[in-house]
Amino acid sequence: MSSKRSKPTSEWISSGSDIQKIRNQWIETSNSNLPMLIIGERGVGKSFWIQKSLEQRNILPDSMIRLDFSYPMPFAESLEKIKSSKQMITILIDRITKAKPEEVLLLQQWWKSEKYEEKSKVNLYWEIHSEELETLNQKNVYADFYDQLKSFRFELPNLKKRISELPLFVSQFLEEANTELGKKITGIEEEFFVFFKNKTFTSNLSELRDMIFALVGFSSGKQLHWKQIPSHFFENQLSDLEVKPGISLETYEKEIIKANLIYTKGNREKAAKLLGISERNLYRKLHEYHLEDLS
Numbered sequence: 001m002s003s004k005r006s007k008p009t010s011e012w013i014s015s016g017s018d019i020q021k022i023r024n025q026w027i028e029t030s031n032s033n034l035p036m037l038i039i040g041e042r043g044v045g046k047s048f049w050i051q052k053s054l055e056q057r058n059i060l061p062d063s064m065i066r067l068d069f070s071y072p073m074p075f076a077e078s079l080e081k082i083k084s085s086k087q088m089i090t091i092l093i094d095r096i097t098k099a100k101p102e103e104v105l106l107l108q109q110w111w112k113s114e115k116y117e118e119k120s121k122v123n124l125y126w127e128i129h130s131e132e133l134e135t136l137n138q139k140n141v142y143a144d145f146y147d148q149l150k151s152f153r154f155e156l157p158n159l160k161k162r163i164s165e166l167p168l169f170v171s172q173f174l175e176e177a178n179t180e181l182g183k184k185i186t187g188i189e190e191e192f193f194v195f196f197k198n199k200t201f202t203s204n205l206s207e208l209r210d211m212i213f214a215l216v217g218f219s220s221g222k223q224l225h226w227k228q229i230p231s232h233f234f235e236n237q238l239s240d241l242e243v244k245p246g247i248s249l250e251t252y253e254k255e256i257i258k259a260n261l262i263y264t265k266g267n268r269e270k271a272a273k274l275l276g277i278s279e280r281n282l283y284r285k286l287h288e289y290h291l292e293d294l295s
Contacts, residue, residue, distance in 0.1 A: 012052070013165055013168045013169060013172060014165075015164070015165055015168060016162055016164055016165055018157065018161075019156075019157065019162060019165075022154060022155075022156070025154070026049060026052075026053065026154055027052075027053075027056060029053075029152075030052075030053040030056040030057055031056070031057075033120060033122075033123060034152055035115075035124040035125075035126070035149050035152045036050075036053060036123075036124065036125050036126070036152060036154070037125075037126045037128060037149055037150065037152050037153040037154065038050060038125070038126070038127055038128065038153070038154050038155075038156065039128040039129075039130065039133070039153055039154065039155045039156065040128075040129075040130060040155060040156035040157075040158070041129075041130045041158045041203075041204055042129065042130075042202070042203045042204065042206070043159075043201070043203035043204035043205050043206035043207055044156040044157070044158055044159070044204045044205060045156060045205055046127050046129075046156060047127065049154075049156065050092070050125050050127065053125070054090070057090075057123060059090050059123065063087065063088060063089055063090055064089075064090040064091075064092060065078055065081060065082060065089060065090070065091050065092070066091075066092045066094070067091060067092065067093045067094070067096075067107075068092075068094040068095060069094065069095045069096055069097075069098040069099040069103075070094065070095040070098055075099075075100075075103050075106075076106075079106060079107065079110060082110070082122070083110065085121065086121075087121065088121045088122075088123070089121060089122055089123070090122075090123040090124075090125070091122060091123070091124050091125065092125045092126075092127070093124070093125065093126040093127065094126075094127045095129070095132075096126070096128075096132070096142060096145070097132045097135045097136065097142055099142075101140075101141045101142075104141045104142055104144075104145055105141055107145060108141070108144060108145045108148070111124075111145070111148060111149075112148070115148070124149075126149065128153070158201075158204050159201050159204040159205060159208065160200075160201075163197060166193065166196055166197060167193065169205060169208060169209075170188065170192075170193070170196065170208070170212060173208065173209045173212035173213070174188065174212055174216065174224075176209070176213075177212055177213045177215075177216035177217075178216065180213075181213070181216055181217060183216050183219075183220075184222060185216055185219060185221070185222055185223065185224055186222050186223070187222060187223040187224065188223070188224040189223070189224060189225055189226045191226035191265075191266065192215075192224060192226060194293050195226075195262055196208065198258060198262070199262075215229065226265060226266070227265060229265070253285070253289075254289040254291070256275070257271070257275065257282070257285055257286070257289065257291060258289075258291055260274045260275055261291065268282055268283070268286075
């Protein structure tokens with residue numbers, strides 16, 4: 001299957017109806033001075049969406065203050081600069097669950113007074129990572145601040161929930177890789193799409209992008225060929241299988257067969273040997289579990 005040329009990197013990929021709706025609401029909210037919270041897993045595009053909103057609001061870098069609590073920073077000084085600013089100012093909050101409780105209390109006290117200002121001069125963005133939600137939903141100072149703002153949140157779906165857009169992302173990243181690596185690869189075999197569809201991307205779009213770049217780096221010519229990729233490239237797929245209670249043996253068997261077929265790049269003979277079963281038995285199970293496309 002040849003991938004079509006993608007849209008420029010400055011444009012969105014939002015062909016799915018759900019993500020299109022979120023995108024439209026995000027843009028509409030960017031036309032106001034409402035606070036904007038964006039939630040999602042690692043690599044779903046939170047920073048990209050914030051950047052698009054900043055562009056929509058014509059916000060320049062020199063009018064922004066970033067409060068990233070992942071790193072040491074002069075918080076009191078930054079907060080004082082925010083309070084004393086007479087110009088429109090944009091605040092970007094990140095990793096607030098790593099902030100000191102007293103810092104969050106000061107931020108909360110400031111926001112309580114700021115949000116009732118008739119002519120507020122603040123644009124507020126808050127980037128929230130999915131793993132922070134457990135802390136934000138408990139009874140603590142972080143949750144108190146979150147409660148004041150969570151009505152304005154936007155939640156971005158992960159790659160598994162945007163699988164219909166997978167060819168668009170692959171095409172987009174393929175074009176970027178060609179440009180940055182000086183390649184001219186215009187096509188990608190269907191087997192890759194089957195692999196991408198079944199793979200668990202722990203860091204979503206950023207991991208898919210890195211994988212496309214690696215594939216382009218491994219390859220020459222004008223087509224990405226499945227059989228040319230080294231087997232070690234797919235070894236991490238085997239580590240995605242975790243033992244969890246409440247899941248049937250049948251489900252595990254299907255996942256183990258799928259992982260080994262991906263590892264052997266669809267070679268049924270090799271997969272059967274790794275699984276310790278006959279090829280005939282493997283053929284039967286492929287039909288039973290609807291995995292024929294992987295071989």
